Amino acid sequence: MVFTNTYTKVKCGGAPKKICLLAEESMQKTGARERFSIDFYSNSTNLMTPKVFGDKLAEIYAERDIRTHFLHRLKGIDTQIKEAVFEQIPAASLAPTPAGANYPEVKVSYDFLHFLPPMSAPDFVRDSPLPIMEGSLRHGAWIDVDKHTMVHKRYANIISLGDCAGLPTSKTGAAIRMQAPIAAANLISLMEGKAPARHYNGYTACPIITERGKVLMCEFKYDKELDPTIPFLDPSVDRGMWWVLKRHGLKPMYYHGMLRGRI
Numbered sequence: 452m453v454f455t456n457t458y459t460k461v462k463c464g465g466a467p468k469k470i471c472l473l474a475e476e477s478m479q480k481t482g483a484r485e486r487f488s489i490d491f492y493s494n495s496t497n498l499m500t501p502k503v504f505g506d507k508l509a510e511i512y513a514e515r516d517i518r519t520h521f522l523h524r525l526k527g528i529d530t531q532i533k534e535a536v537f538e539q540i541p542a543a544s545l546a547p548t549p550a551g552a553n554y555p556e557v558k559v560s561y562d563f564l565h566f567l568p569p570m571s572a573p574d575f576v577r578d579s580p581l582p583i584m585e586g587s588l589r590h591g592a593w594i595d596v597d598k599h600t601m602v603h604k605r606y607a608n609i610i611s612l613g614d615c616a617g618l619p620t621s622k623t624g625a626a627i628r629m630q631a632p633i634a635a636a637n638l639i640s641l642m643e644g645k646a647p648a649r650h651y652n653g654y655t656a657c658p659i660i661t662e663r664g665k666v667l668m669c670e671f672k673y674d675k676e677l678d679p680t681i682p683f684l685d686p687s688v689d690r691g692m693w694w695v696l697k698r699h700g701l702k703p704m705y706y707h708g709m710l711r712g713r714i
Contacts, residue, residue: 452478452487453535453561455525458494458713459545459569459591462614462619465657465669468498468508474565475515476662486561489516492523495543501675504659504667507687511661523557524548525566535559546590546630572615581609583617593617598673600647601634608641610634618653620673624701625656628709653697654678658697659689666693 454471465492471491478484491498491512496507498519510535512519524536538554548554570591576582577592581603584595594611594709595604598618603609612630614622630651637647653673658666667689672678708714 452489452563453473453534453559453565454489455492455564455566456491456493456495456542457567457569458524459571460588460593461567461570462622463657464623465499465564465659469660470565471517472511472515472661473663488518490518490520490559492520492525492537492559493526494522494540496521499659501669501671501677503613503677503687504669505691507654507667508659508661513691526556528564530565530690533561533564535561535564545587553569553625576615581606581611581658590605598653599650600637601630601651602637602647604640605673610632610638611643618651620653622654623655623657623658624709626654626656628714629654631709631712642691656670656680658693658701660697661689664691665689666697668693 452474454467455459456467468491471489475484475489478487489568497505498512499505509519522540524540524542525535526538527536528534529536530588532665535558537557537559538548540548541552571577572582572594574594576594581594582592582667583589594616596602596611596618601610601612601616612634615626616630618709633649633651638647639648656669657669659669660666668679668686670679670686677686693710704714
């Protein structure tokens with residue numbers, strides 16, 4: 452069983468880790484676990500940042516005998532012989548592999564492969580004058596906005612939020628929930644001829660399901676600073692209470708709260 456992560460920013464950065472853990476748990480329950488090895492390949496140097504969450508996931512992966520391989524980028528798949536080809540990159544990067552690069556290759560046979568494709572803003576954004584032109588985030592064609600006000604850095608009458616915005620934080624629904632009211636307030640300020648006054652601090656949340664019944668709630672803001680909703684709880688512990696929220700609370704929160712502008 453081979454699971455992969457990609458090198459770009461993605462919708463829900465925890466998703467490839469969640470499915471790996473859920474698959475392993477399902478195999479345990481059906482008695483199939485001993486027949487398979489499980490390997491996780493990643494472009495990164497760790498399972499997650501901030502470090503407190505990466506260390507906890509590394510501990511869980513080790514306990515469940517899921518082998519991790521860092522600085523590996525999926526290069527190709529031969530479905531006929533069930534073989535994945537990875538290149539060993541010298542450093543983690545959001546950029547595509549340079550043309551002519553001759554990185555060492557690793558060929559991995561698989562019975563089951565879960566791969567995450569590279570992601571970017573859609574072509575109508577990429578082909579416009581809106582994307583970031585410099586820095587590491589330029590490779591995804593994300594829209595070039597101020598990370599606090601979400602106002603475009605070159606076109607002051609444009610505001611962008613959500614997955615297409617070039618904000619240095621994870622792309623999650625939790626992040627959009629915090630961005631939306633700030634973007635709306637700043638848009639109104641611009642329309643009234645005022646300076647945007649509301650600031651977004653980069654808050655995002657990624658509830659990583661470690662097993663059915665437990666969730667590691669990863670909450671942080673810009674510069675990977677922890678920002679837990681309940682400050683006195685140890686953020687490195689996966690808990691049943693977060694599973695209840697994930698399983699039963701987030702769907703009504705999304706449909707009846709976020710989409711209707713209530714929260």
